[in-house]
Amino acid sequence: MKKQISLILAVLIMLSITAASCGGNSGGSAGDTTAAISDIQETEAPAETNQKDTVLKKDFGGAEYKILAAAEQWKSQVTAEEENGEILNDAVFMRDRNIEEDYNVDLEYEVINGYYAGKETVRTKLHGSVMAGDAAYDLFTGNTAYLCERILDGLFMNQAGLDPLDFERPWYYNNVNKNITVSGKLFVSSGGFNFSNESESWCTIFNKEMLDSFGLESPYDKVYDGSWIFDEFTRMGAVASSDIDGDGKFTKEDRFGILMTQTEPFYALPYGFGRLITVLDEDGIPRLTGADERNVGIFDKLGEFKKDKTLYYSCETNPKDELISKFSAGQGLFVLYPLRIVEIPEMRESVDFGILPLPKYDEIQDGYYTLCWAAVAAIPLVVKDVEKSAVILEALNCYSYVDVIPQYTEIVLQRKLSRDDESAGTVKLLAEGISMDFGTLFNASLEPVLVFAYDLCTPGKYSSWWAKNEIKIETNLAKILEAISQLN
Template sequence: MKKQNRFAAWILLASLALMGFPGCGEGQGAASGGNSGGVSEAVPSADAAGTENAPAETEEQPFSTLPDVKLGGLTVNTLIREEQKQEFDTELDGDVMDDEVYARRRAVEERFDVSLTYAVEPGSWSFKDGYQNIIRGTVLGGDSTYDIVTGQSNIVQPLNVEGLFANLLDAQYIDLTKPWWVEAYTNGVNLNGSVMTVCGDCALSSFSNANVIFFNKSVMDDRSIAYPYDDALEGKWTLDKMLSLSESVTADLDGDGKISLDDLHGLCAYNNSIQPFFSACGLAYTEENEDGIRVLLTPSERLLDAADRLNAFCRTDSFIDSNSAYQMTGVNTEPAMHEHFKEGKYLFMGLVLEGIEALRDMEVDFGILPYPKYDEEQSRYYTTILRRYTVSAVPISASSADNSALILEALSSEGYRSVIPRYYEIALKGKYVRDESSSQVLDLIKDSLYLEFVDLYYNDLGFSDFFAGYVMTAAEGTYMSQFQSNQKVWAKKLETLYKAYE
C-alpha cells in the first residue's frame, strides 16, 4: 500500500509539472500616492511572479545545452528533506517512478563523471528550525559538506537574506531562462540582481501544491445543479457564483434544527485555502514603481468588496472553518476534510491538488475547479501555490559553485526532458481524471498558475496572509482601517528587504 500511495503521489506531481506560470494583477493603486485603482487589469511587469514559462523552440537532446565537462569522479552531496526524498534519491526497485528518477541520476553521473550522494534530514515545517540550523551551521563553519541544498520553499528561501547562498546569476553553467526553470519564481526572487534559490524540474513538489477547489458531484446531482465546468471553461466561474451555490445547498441533514459539523455546508476551508481567493480575484499587495521597486498598493474598491463578501460569507452556516471545527475533535484538519467531503458533508472544499490522492477511493464522483474570478470581466484565472514546494541553492561554502550549478542544471534539464514527460503520459491514461471536462479544467488550472511576490517573501514581509486573517476573523468593513494601521510597518519591511540585497 505504501508503494501504491507513492506511485499515486508521483503521478500527480508529474502530471502537473509541465504547467506554466502566466502573469497576474488586476489593477489597484500604489499606496505611495498613486490612484486608488479600478478593476481594469494591470499589465504584468517583467519581474511579476507569474510570467509564463515559454516552451523550447526546438526539442533539445539531453544535456545538449551543457558543456562537455568531466569532473573526475567528484562526489556531489545534496541536502534533501526526508518528506520529499523520492524527488532525488531512489533505488532501482521496479517502481516506475523510482526507476525513472534513478535513471536520471545515473545519466547525470555518467555524463559528467560524478557521484551523486544525498544527506536526508526531516524538513517539514515542524522541523523548520532544525533544518535551517543544519544549513547555517555548515555554511557559517566553512564546511563544504553540502554542494547543493534543497528544501521546502518557506524554510530554505528565508535564508537568502543571511548571505548563505551563492548568486546563481553569476554561476557558469546554469541558464535560468531555460524552460526547466520556473521563470515566475526566478523573476520574483530576483532582487537587485541576486537569485540565490531556484525552483525547477530537478524537483516536482511545487506543482502538487497548487490551490484548487474540489466539488462533490453527488451533492449537485441530488439537487439537479449543473456542474460548473462550462462556466469555468468559458471564463464565467466567479466569486458570486461560487458563494451563491454554497449558500443554496446548505442544509440541516440530521433535522435537529441547527447547522452543525455533520450537516451539509457549502464550503469547507481554512486559512491556507481562504488566502487563494485574494490572487484569484486579481488582487495584489504590491506593484513595481518606475524604479523597479515594489511598493504597497492602496486597497481598491474591488479588494474591499471581495474581502467583505467573503468576510460575511464566512459568518454564515454555509461555511465551515476546518481548523477550528476539526481541531476541537482532536482530528487532523486535512484528513478530516477528506473524509467529510467523501461523505457529502460539503459541496466545495479548498485544498491543494495533492489532496486528490486521498480521494482516489471516493465512491461518488468529484470534480476540480480553479479558484473563481472576481467577475466575468477579469481577463483570466489566477491559481496560487502553497509555499511547501522544493527550492534549491548552492551554499557559499560549497567546494565549487560552478560544479554545483552544473549538476542542478543537468538534473533539471533531464527532469524536463525525461522524468516529467514520462509521468505525464502515465497520468494522462486516466489515473485521476474521471471525465473529459475535468481534464480540460486541469489544463485551465495549469495555465493559470501564479506566484505572488509578497508570498514568496512570506517570512521576510509577514503580511501575505493578511487577507485571509481579515476574512476569517475581523469585523466586516474594517479592512481599510486595518491596512492603514499596518501600512508604515509593511512599507518599512519592504524597504528592509531591498536593503538586505544591496
C-alpha cells in the first residue's frame, strides 16, 4: 500500500510540475493536488468480506427445521449435541447454533445410524413424509451409495430450480454436482454440509524420511508441476521395494513401495486417472464413455500393476490397522487409502508423512481427481416451506465451509510434534478433486462392475468385456434416463 501511495504521489507531483512548466491553466492548483494527496492517504484497503454475510438471510420466526440423516456418527459428524472439547465436534455444534441465531430457526436432527443398516428405515420415513404428505422433514442427508433408488422413487425436489442455492459458490463440490445433473435437473447436491467427503476421498500418503533416504525427488513439486502421474508413482515405489529377509520372495515381512487394501484401490485409481463412466453431452444427457482408447489404456495399465507383487502389499487382516502398523514400521513408502486414516492418533503419531492426491494417468490429464462415495443433501418433494428448506441448506453448506472444514483440515495436518504445512496445498487439491458422475451414482441400476472394477484390471480384458456387455448397459442407461425424464 505504501508503495502504491508513493507511486501515486510521484505521478501527481509530476503532473503538477508538467502543468506549470507548460504554462497552461486547466483549473488545477497546488491546493487541488494537496486535496488529492489527502484523499489518497485516507483511503484504506477494503475489509475482507465474511462469506457467511454473502448468503441470503431470513428470519423464520423460530420455526423447526428437521433433518433426516443416514450416517455413522463416528465417521460422519453430521451434528453435535453439545461441546466436548474436540475440535470438529465443537465446530459443528457452533455452526448449528450460529445458523439458529442468524435465521431464527430450531435445527432438529433425526440420525439413522449406518449407511446400509438404516436403508429400509430411511426409505420408510421418506416415503411417509412425501407420499403421505406428512412433510415431516425439511432436508435429508446421506450417502450416494443407495440414494439412486430414492431418486427414481420421485422423493426429492429438483434443486437446480431453487434460487437460494448457488452451485457456483466455493462451498459446493462442483465435480460432483455438475456431473450428476441431468437435463438441468439436480435431485441431490453435495456441499460443505457434507464435509465427510473430505475424509472419504482417496489419497496417497508417503513416508518423508524414507523418501529422503532413497534420494527421491519431492512429490510435492511433481504435484504442482503436473507430473505426479502413475508411472512416477510406481517408479518411486519400486526403489523402496526390497526382499528384506532375503528369502527370495516378497511376503509381509518385506518392504514394499506401496501398502494398500486388497481390491478397493482398483476401484479408486481409475477415478484418480480422470476416468468417468458417463459424461454429459451438449444437451446435458449422460453418455457412456465405453471402451474408448483412454479407458482401455487405464485398465490395461492397472492390470500390469496388479500382477507385480514385488511392488505392492495388500493388507490381509484388519486393513486399517495393518496399514498403520506396517507404515509405522517402515515397511512401505506409500499408502493408498481414504484420507480418514490420518485422523487416527496412531497414524498421526507414526512416521513423518505427507499427503498427496492420487496420481494422474498422464501429464495430459487436466487435474487431480479422487473417488469419494459422496455424501449429499436432498430436499424432499413435499416440505412445509420450500424457501426455508433451500435457504437453510445454503447456510449449512456455507457455514460448514467457513467454520468446520478448516478445523477438519487442521486435524489432518497435525502430526506428533508439528504441523505438516507442506501438505496444506495438496489437501486443498484433494478436496477440489472430489468427483462423482451419473454412472457412478446409478451404478446399481446401470452395471456395478463399472465401479467395482477389480476383475477388469487385467491386460486385454476390458475391451472384450465391454463388447459383450455394451448393449445391456446402454439399455439400462436408457431406462434410467426415461424414469428421470418423468420426474418433476
